[in-house]
Amino acid sequence: MNNNSLDGKTALVTGGGRGIGAAVAVRLAQEGADVAFTFQHNQQRADGVVEQIKALGRRALALQVDSADPAAVISGVDRVSGELGRLDILVNNAGAFLLGPLEELTLDAFEQTVAVNVRAPFVASQAAVRHMRAGGRIINIGSNAAERVVFPGFSLYSMSKTALIGLTKALGRELGPRAITVNLVNPGATDTELNPADGPNAATINGFIALGEYGAPTDVAAMVAFLAGPDGRYVTGATLDVDGGFTS
Template identity: 75%
Template structure:
């Protein structure tokens, strides 16, 4: 995980990262803090782990806090966005990272799996963005975290997850158009195979997955975080409605 360093292009900004207690979310939270942003991250279960991310950021001189919330709980999620803005005094950046990763044969996926996936992967980003823009001034950033499978599903069992992540393309484009007059940008980052607990780079299917990428290896969470930080910073001010694939060439 990155440490907070000097040269902070996001100094004075406040970011909310949903699902920021581990994996890509934790890397994003750390990178935004490194760039100078105060960070609020949400987590659902592992309080100790989220506290560890906060401690690393604050120990390196940054500002951070963690809020427990289930992104499938619409009321609690909106309250968490408002709490983040109230705690830090403003809100400039929203990273919709929390996700449900439910896989299985199409004929065996039930209504419960469907409802959870849509609640977390589609409804939650919509509602979080809706709540966040009430606090954002010109220059605000909304960055959605999608998935490479929205563009290329090479394995069976991904129908539900791919459907939910494909919805982020439409949300990102439409919100980019709608919020443009307010100088709020909205973009989508689609990670490819990334070395996390859910999908380790040394897992049983890693060799096959690597064969689908042009670069032949997994990303590190920091690679995804770097793209998010660029879009959140001054270099991303004229980019909106765009999809950035951080996938090692998985979709080409």
């Protein structure tokens, strides 16, 4: 028997069309939730995630949303509640990953990064709590680069992900009386299309990881599932690293 079941719950995962977001969407469906997710470009890949969710016997909804557009983010949240009947879990996963030397980072890169990595989680959370009941969950996906930076070029990205620490703590405090928890999961090096475990920098990165290897998207998804379920009810305002000891 699954004591951390999400039966009867509805989740929204932003940036759920691939990588960590897709793994989270499927894992929440495995735990019993109906799952909506946003994606930006790849309809075919999004359709594949929908099929995985439906194969588990759960309802699925894929929404094409540009996380840099606050009106689109709000509309997406409202659609989930309207079409699936409720919203219990929000996973703010969509992210912009723009790196480069300080002198070469443009204001456009700054605006894009802040829009997707900071404003979108704020706006989505603001919209979601209008629909959430007691027992609601907001889970932000950050990065271990907010806590330890070992390579140059991360100033903009690290800054944006560090903002989620403050947002998580403040919302955890504010929403606690409504029995809505807010937590931050910071993945480390995770084997995805954008950062493959056999990539050119993998050996160097593995040298910084206590466990000596990349994580899998399912490792992050497992932590999200824990926080989303009944077992996570007494955890809020917390930052949890899923990074194999990179920041230890």
